Amino acid sequence: MTIKQRLILLLSIPLITLCTLGAYVYISAAQLEREVRMVADTQIESLATIGRISRSLNARRINLRNCLISQDSDECAKAREAFEADRGNVVELFRVYADRLVTNDEDARLFSQMQEATRAWNTMAANVLADLDLGKREQAVERLGREGDDLGVQLDRVAGAWLELNEDAGREMGATALGSLESRRRLLVAVCMAALGITALLGVIVLRSISRPLDRLRRSVETIAKGDYQAPVPFTAASDEIGTLARSVDVLKSGAAETERQRWTKLNAARIASALQAAATVEEFGRRLVSELTPLLGGGVSAVYEAAPESESIRRVAGFGLADAGSGAAPRRGEGLVGECIASVAAANLTGLPPAYLTVSSGIGSAPPTFVGAWPLVVENSAIAAFEFASFREPGPREQGLIEELFPIAAISLDRLRRNLRTQELLAEMQRQSEALRASEEEFRTLLEAAPDALIISDEQGRIVLVNAQTERLLGYRRDELIGQPIEILVPERTRAAHPGLRRRYHENPEVRAMGSGMELAAVRKDGTEFSVEISLSPLHKRDGRGMLVCSSLRDTTERMRVQDELRRAKQKAEEATVAKSAFLANMSHEIRTPMNGIMGMTELALDTDLSTEQRDYLNTVKSSADALLSLINDILDFSKIEAGRIELDPVEFLLRDSMADTLSPLSLRAATKGVELAYDVAPDVPDALVGDVYRLRQVIVNLIGNAIKFTEHGEVVMSLRLVERSGDEVMLEVAVRDTGIGIDPAAAARLFKAFEQAESSTTRKYGGTGLGLAISKQLVELMGGQIRLESTPGSGSTFTFSVRFKVGTARPSASHDDAAKLFEGKSALVVDDNRTNRRILETMLNHWGLKTIQADSAKSGLTMLDRASNAGQSVSLVVTDLHMPDTDGFEFAQAIRSHPIHRSVPVMLLSSSGTAGDQARIVELGIAARLLKPVKQSLLLDNVMRVLAGPARSAHVPVPVSDNVHPSAVAPKTLRILLAEDNPVNQKFALRVLEGAGHGVTVANNGREAVERSASESFDLVLMDVQMPEMDGLEASRTIRARESNGTGRVPIIAMTANAMKGDREMCIDSGMDGYVPKPVKRDVLFAEIERVLKEVGRGAGVQ
Amino acid sequence: MAQAFSETELMDRVDNDIAFLAETVEMLTGDGPSLVADIRRAIGAGDAAGVGRAAHALKGMISNFCAPRAQAAALEVEKLGKSGDLAPAAAATETLATMLSGLIDELNAFVKARA
Structure with missing residues (x-):
C-alpha cells in the first residue's frame, strides 16, 4: 500500500466518523424537533382546545341555568344567545380537535366519549329549551335538574379524564424527548472518543511506515554519495512511493557507478594508448600492451600476437607472466583460440579448462586459470593482432569496457606503426630498384651503340x-x-x-x-x-x-635489291623461254598427231586383212611401237600444254563408278599378265553422278595405276575412292592408289613430281617411261582443285593419294537400289577369293545393296562355309567366286558345288581377270550363272546378281551385258566393221551406200537369225539392226546377242533402225539391249551422229595414257 | 497431178548419183509389185499378220524414194493388217497398188530422162 493510500485511509477514518456523527446529530435533532413540536404544537394545543371546550360547555351549562332561572326574558334571551354561540364554538372546537389534535387511540376514545357526552347534554339542553319554549319552565327546570346534573357530571368526568390524559401524554412526550436527547448526547461523545483513539493509533503506524524507510533510504544515498556503489539500495522491490524512490536512487547509483567505470576506462585507455603510440617496433608495442593491460584486468598471464598481412601465420610478439615471452607454438589463422579470434574477428574465450592447460603463478603459488580469452585488434574489418589473457576470473564489465575502449585505438596505433615500418621498407626497396634501373639503362645504352x-x-x-x-x-x-x-x-x-x-x-x-x-x-x-x-x-x-x-x-639493302633485280630478270627470261617452247609444242600437237594417226590407222587396216603369221607379227610390233610412240608424244604434248597454261578442264556429267570400272578394265589385263591383282572400291557415300573433267581424272588414275602395275612384281594394286567432304553441291574426293611394289626412297619421292625425273635413272632403263606422267598428274590434280602426295616404304609398296573437287550431277544411276534391297532381303552370298582386298571390295558392294555376305579365302573353306550356313538354317543364295585361286580354281570349285548333294543348285558367279576362249564351254557345262571380268563394274555386278537371284521367272528384266576389254584404240575410230541387219534390199542398198561411202566395212545379214550367227562368228564394231525382219526380228536378235555376250565375249554396240518412231519403240529397243536407234528411212547425218554417240557412250575408256 | 515423189529430196538423198538411183529404182520396180501380190494373197488367206508384214516391208522400201502419198497408202494397209481388220484391206491394197505403179513409172521416167 502506498503512502498516499495509507494517509488517505488514515484521514478517512475521522472524516467518516465526522460525517456519520454529523448525520446522526442531524437526524437526532430532526427527531427531537419533531417530538418537541408535537408537544409544542399538538399537545399544548390539544390541552388548550380541551380547555376551551370545557369552558364553552361550562358556559353553556351556566347559560342554560341562567336562562331557566332568570325571570328576565332579556337575560334569558341573552343567555340563550350565548348558549347558542358556545354550541357553535364547541362544534368548531371539536372539529379542530378531530382534524389534528387526536394523538392516540385512548385520546380518540375519550374524545368520542366527550362528544357523546356533549351530544347527550345537548339533547337534554335542547329538550329543556324546548320545554322552556313551550312554557313548561318547571318541567324544564326539572329536566335540567334531573338529567342535566347527571349529564353535567358525566361531562365533567369525561372532560377531566380527557384532559388528564392529554396532560399525561404531554408530560410523557416531554420526558421522552429529554431522555432521548440525553442518550444521544452520550452516544455522540462515545463515538467521538473512539474515533479519535483509532485515528491516533493508525496515525502513528502510518507515519512510522513512512519515516523508517525514508530514513534508511537516506542513509543509503549517503553511502552512495560516499562512493560505495556496491551496497544494494534497499526497498527497490517495494511497490509504494518508497519503492519508486528507491529504484530511482538505484538508477542514480548505477549511473554514478557507470560514470565512475567510464572514467576509469577512459583514463586507463588513454594512458595505455599513449604508451602504445610511443612504441617503435611491433614487439615493443606488444610488451607495453601486456604489461599495462594485464594488471588492470585483474592479473594473470597474457600474450600479444600479430597476424601477418596476407598470410595465414600468426606470431607472438610479447608475453606477460610467461616463461619465454617470444616463443610457443605459433598458431595459424583459424587454429586455436587466438587463431579463431583473428580469423573470425571476434573475441573468443575458453572456460572450464583442464589443470594441465596452463598455470598462472606468482612467486608464492600457482594454479590453473579458470578463464582464457582472446580479443582481436581490428582495422577495417580484419584482425591484425590479438591479445590473449588467462586469469582466475573472467574480466568484469569494467575490464571488458576497458578492452573495448582501448583496442580500437590500439589497433589503429599498431596499424600505423606497421605502415610506418612498411613505408621504411619500401623506401629502402625503391632505393635498391633505382640503383638496378640505372645499371640496366647503362646496359641498354651499350647494346644500342653496339x-x-x-x-x-x-x-x-x-x-x-x-x-x-x-x-x-x-x-x-x-x-x-x-x-x-x-x-x-x-x-x-x-x-x-x-x-x-x-x-x-x-x-x-x-x-x-x-x-x-x-x-x-x-x-x-x-x-x-x-x-x-x-x-x-x-x-x-x-x-x-x-x-x-x-x-x-x-x-x-642496296646490294640486296640489286641482286634481287638480277634474279627477277633472269627468272622472267627463263619463264618466257619456257612459255615460248610450250606454245610451240602445243601448236605442234596437231602436226605431230596426224601422221601418227595415219600410221596407226593403216596398221590396223592392214591387220584386218589376210596376213601371214610373220606379216602379222611384224605389223603387231609396228602397232605396239606406234602405240608406245603415240603415248610418248601425248605425254610430251600434254606436258607442254600444261606448261604453256593451255590446259583447260572440260567438265561433263558422268557416272563415277561406271567410269572407274571402264578406266580400270583395260589396265586389268596388264595387271593380270603380271600376276598382280587389280581392284578398286568406291566408298558408298561417294555420289555416283558427278560433273567434272572425267577425261583428266582418268588420265591421272591411269597414270598412277599404270605406274603401280609397272613397279609391282607381285601382290596387288588397289584404288580406293572416298568422300572427304561435301558442301552444297560440291564434293571433294580422295583417291588412293596403293601397291605392294618396290616402293620409293623418300629422298627420291620429293623429286618424283618434277618433270623428267624418275626415282632413279636406272628405273628409266628398267621400266621405261618418259618420267612425265607424274608431273602431268600433279598439274592436273592441282587444276582440279586438289593435291597429290606420296607415302612409300622401299620394299613394301607405295600409296599415291590425290584429292579432286567435283560438282554433284543430276544423272541417276542405272539400277534401282530399292529393287535390289527388296530382292536381297533375307538372302546371303558367299564371296570366295584368295585375295583379301578383293573379298573386301565385293563385300562392300554387296552389303551396300543389302545383301549379306560370308567370306572364304579358298574353295575348300568355301565349301565349309556353305555347309555351316545350311546347318544353321540360313542357306546361301549365291556364290561369287574368283577364278584364279591357288589349290582349287574357280571352275573346280563350281564343279564341287554342282556335285554336292545339298548345295548343287546354288547359283555361282565367276569373276576372272581375263577371258580365254575355252572357258565358254566349261561355263555352260557347269551352269555358271554369270561370268564377269575384274575389276568388276558395280552396276554390272548388281544387275547380274539381281538377275541371278531373281531367277528365271524374271527374264523380263533383260540382262545387261558384261563389259570386256573394250578396244583401247589410241586413235578415235574412223573405219568400223559394221554388221547391217536389214531384210529389204532397197534399204540395204541405201544403207550400204551411206556406210561404205564413209569408208566403213559392212557385212549384211538379211534377218535376225543371220545377224545373230554373223555376230557370233565375226567381231564387229557396230551392229545396225532393222527392227522388223522376217524369221527373227531385230529385238529378238538383239536380245539373243546380249544373252550370248553375257558369257563375257564382248559387247557390241547395236543401233536399231525402225520405221515406227513411236514413243514405246525406243523403250522396247533399249530393253532389248540396244544402245541407240535411228528412224527409217535412214539419213546419213542422223545415222552418223547416232553412231558417234553410241560409240562414245559405249567405248569410253578409249584409253589415253 | 503432182509428182508422186519429191525430185529435189530424192536427188539429195542419193547425192545426185543417177546411176545409183537407177539401180534402186530397178529394184523397186521388181520387188514392189511382188510385195503387193503378197499382200493380196495374204488378204485372200485372211492372214492379217501377213498383210501387215508385207505392207510394212513395202512401206519401208517406198520410204527411200521420198514419195509421201505412196508411203501413206502402204502405211494404211499395214495398219489394217496389224489391227486385224481385213474388210477394208482389199480396197486399200488396190489404192496402194495404183499408187505404187504410178510411182514406179514416174521414177523410171525420171531416171531415163537424166541417164
Whole structure:
C-alpha cells in the first residue's frame, strides 16, 4: 500500500466518523424537533382546545341555568344567545380537535366519549329549551335538574379524564424527548472518543511506515554519495512511493557507478594508448600492451600476437607472466583460440579448462586459470593482432569496457606503426630498384651503340629522341644533329609528305613488324644521296609519361635489291623461254598427231586383212611401237600444254563408278599378265553422278595405276575412292592408289613430281617411261582443285593419294537400289577369293545393296562355309567366286558345288581377270550363272546378281551385258566393221551406200537369225539392226546377242533402225539391249551422229595414257 | 497431178548419183509389185499378220524414194493388217497398188530422162 493510500485511509477514518456523527446529530435533532413540536404544537394545543371546550360547555351549562332561572326574558334571551354561540364554538372546537389534535387511540376514545357526552347534554339542553319554549319552565327546570346534573357530571368526568390524559401524554412526550436527547448526547461523545483513539493509533503506524524507510533510504544515498556503489539500495522491490524512490536512487547509483567505470576506462585507455603510440617496433608495442593491460584486468598471464598481412601465420610478439615471452607454438589463422579470434574477428574465450592447460603463478603459488580469452585488434574489418589473457576470473564489465575502449585505438596505433615500418621498407626497396634501373639503362645504352643496324628512337610527334652510332655512320649525321629533329628529314622528299600519316597510323596500331610491306623504302643521307633500306618498327612504352616511343631499325639493302633485280630478270627470261617452247609444242600437237594417226590407222587396216603369221607379227610390233610412240608424244604434248597454261578442264556429267570400272578394265589385263591383282572400291557415300573433267581424272588414275602395275612384281594394286567432304553441291574426293611394289626412297619421292625425273635413272632403263606422267598428274590434280602426295616404304609398296573437287550431277544411276534391297532381303552370298582386298571390295558392294555376305579365302573353306550356313538354317543364295585361286580354281570349285548333294543348285558367279576362249564351254557345262571380268563394274555386278537371284521367272528384266576389254584404240575410230541387219534390199542398198561411202566395212545379214550367227562368228564394231525382219526380228536378235555376250565375249554396240518412231519403240529397243536407234528411212547425218554417240557412250575408256 | 515423189529430196538423198538411183529404182520396180501380190494373197488367206508384214516391208522400201502419198497408202494397209481388220484391206491394197505403179513409172521416167 502506498503512502498516499495509507494517509488517505488514515484521514478517512475521522472524516467518516465526522460525517456519520454529523448525520446522526442531524437526524437526532430532526427527531427531537419533531417530538418537541408535537408537544409544542399538538399537545399544548390539544390541552388548550380541551380547555376551551370545557369552558364553552361550562358556559353553556351556566347559560342554560341562567336562562331557566332568570325571570328576565332579556337575560334569558341573552343567555340563550350565548348558549347558542358556545354550541357553535364547541362544534368548531371539536372539529379542530378531530382534524389534528387526536394523538392516540385512548385520546380518540375519550374524545368520542366527550362528544357523546356533549351530544347527550345537548339533547337534554335542547329538550329543556324546548320545554322552556313551550312554557313548561318547571318541567324544564326539572329536566335540567334531573338529567342535566347527571349529564353535567358525566361531562365533567369525561372532560377531566380527557384532559388528564392529554396532560399525561404531554408530560410523557416531554420526558421522552429529554431522555432521548440525553442518550444521544452520550452516544455522540462515545463515538467521538473512539474515533479519535483509532485515528491516533493508525496515525502513528502510518507515519512510522513512512519515516523508517525514508530514513534508511537516506542513509543509503549517503553511502552512495560516499562512493560505495556496491551496497544494494534497499526497498527497490517495494511497490509504494518508497519503492519508486528507491529504484530511482538505484538508477542514480548505477549511473554514478557507470560514470565512475567510464572514467576509469577512459583514463586507463588513454594512458595505455599513449604508451602504445610511443612504441617503435611491433614487439615493443606488444610488451607495453601486456604489461599495462594485464594488471588492470585483474592479473594473470597474457600474450600479444600479430597476424601477418596476407598470410595465414600468426606470431607472438610479447608475453606477460610467461616463461619465454617470444616463443610457443605459433598458431595459424583459424587454429586455436587466438587463431579463431583473428580469423573470425571476434573475441573468443575458453572456460572450464583442464589443470594441465596452463598455470598462472606468482612467486608464492600457482594454479590453473579458470578463464582464457582472446580479443582481436581490428582495422577495417580484419584482425591484425590479438591479445590473449588467462586469469582466475573472467574480466568484469569494467575490464571488458576497458578492452573495448582501448583496442580500437590500439589497433589503429599498431596499424600505423606497421605502415610506418612498411613505408621504411619500401623506401629502402625503391632505393635498391633505382640503383638496378640505372645499371640496366647503362646496359641498354651499350647494346644500342653496339647494334649493327641503325636504331632510331622517335616519339609520338616524330621527333628523334635517341640514335646509335650506326645511325651516324649510315646516314652521315652527327648525333646531336639528329636529336630533336623530325624523323622525316631522313625520308626522301617524294615520300616525305605521306610519312606523318603513316606514323600516326602506326601509333594507333603499334606492333613489332616490318615497315611498309610491299613498298620500296628509301632513306636519304645528310649529303642528299638516297639508298634503299629495310625498316623494322617496334613500339616502346615509356614509363614516365612520355607516351609511346617507336624504335626504327634501318638496314641498307642496296646490294640486296640489286641482286634481287638480277634474279627477277633472269627468272622472267627463263619463264618466257619456257612459255615460248610450250606454245610451240602445243601448236605442234596437231602436226605431230596426224601422221601418227595415219600410221596407226593403216596398221590396223592392214591387220584386218589376210596376213601371214610373220606379216602379222611384224605389223603387231609396228602397232605396239606406234602405240608406245603415240603415248610418248601425248605425254610430251600434254606436258607442254600444261606448261604453256593451255590446259583447260572440260567438265561433263558422268557416272563415277561406271567410269572407274571402264578406266580400270583395260589396265586389268596388264595387271593380270603380271600376276598382280587389280581392284578398286568406291566408298558408298561417294555420289555416283558427278560433273567434272572425267577425261583428266582418268588420265591421272591411269597414270598412277599404270605406274603401280609397272613397279609391282607381285601382290596387288588397289584404288580406293572416298568422300572427304561435301558442301552444297560440291564434293571433294580422295583417291588412293596403293601397291605392294618396290616402293620409293623418300629422298627420291620429293623429286618424283618434277618433270623428267624418275626415282632413279636406272628405273628409266628398267621400266621405261618418259618420267612425265607424274608431273602431268600433279598439274592436273592441282587444276582440279586438289593435291597429290606420296607415302612409300622401299620394299613394301607405295600409296599415291590425290584429292579432286567435283560438282554433284543430276544423272541417276542405272539400277534401282530399292529393287535390289527388296530382292536381297533375307538372302546371303558367299564371296570366295584368295585375295583379301578383293573379298573386301565385293563385300562392300554387296552389303551396300543389302545383301549379306560370308567370306572364304579358298574353295575348300568355301565349301565349309556353305555347309555351316545350311546347318544353321540360313542357306546361301549365291556364290561369287574368283577364278584364279591357288589349290582349287574357280571352275573346280563350281564343279564341287554342282556335285554336292545339298548345295548343287546354288547359283555361282565367276569373276576372272581375263577371258580365254575355252572357258565358254566349261561355263555352260557347269551352269555358271554369270561370268564377269575384274575389276568388276558395280552396276554390272548388281544387275547380274539381281538377275541371278531373281531367277528365271524374271527374264523380263533383260540382262545387261558384261563389259570386256573394250578396244583401247589410241586413235578415235574412223573405219568400223559394221554388221547391217536389214531384210529389204532397197534399204540395204541405201544403207550400204551411206556406210561404205564413209569408208566403213559392212557385212549384211538379211534377218535376225543371220545377224545373230554373223555376230557370233565375226567381231564387229557396230551392229545396225532393222527392227522388223522376217524369221527373227531385230529385238529378238538383239536380245539373243546380249544373252550370248553375257558369257563375257564382248559387247557390241547395236543401233536399231525402225520405221515406227513411236514413243514405246525406243523403250522396247533399249530393253532389248540396244544402245541407240535411228528412224527409217535412214539419213546419213542422223545415222552418223547416232553412231558417234553410241560409240562414245559405249567405248569410253578409249584409253589415253 | 503432182509428182508422186519429191525430185529435189530424192536427188539429195542419193547425192545426185543417177546411176545409183537407177539401180534402186530397178529394184523397186521388181520387188514392189511382188510385195503387193503378197499382200493380196495374204488378204485372200485372211492372214492379217501377213498383210501387215508385207505392207510394212513395202512401206519401208517406198520410204527411200521420198514419195509421201505412196508411203501413206502402204502405211494404211499395214495398219489394217496389224489391227486385224481385213474388210477394208482389199480396197486399200488396190489404192496402194495404183499408187505404187504410178510411182514406179514416174521414177523410171525420171531416171531415163537424166541417164
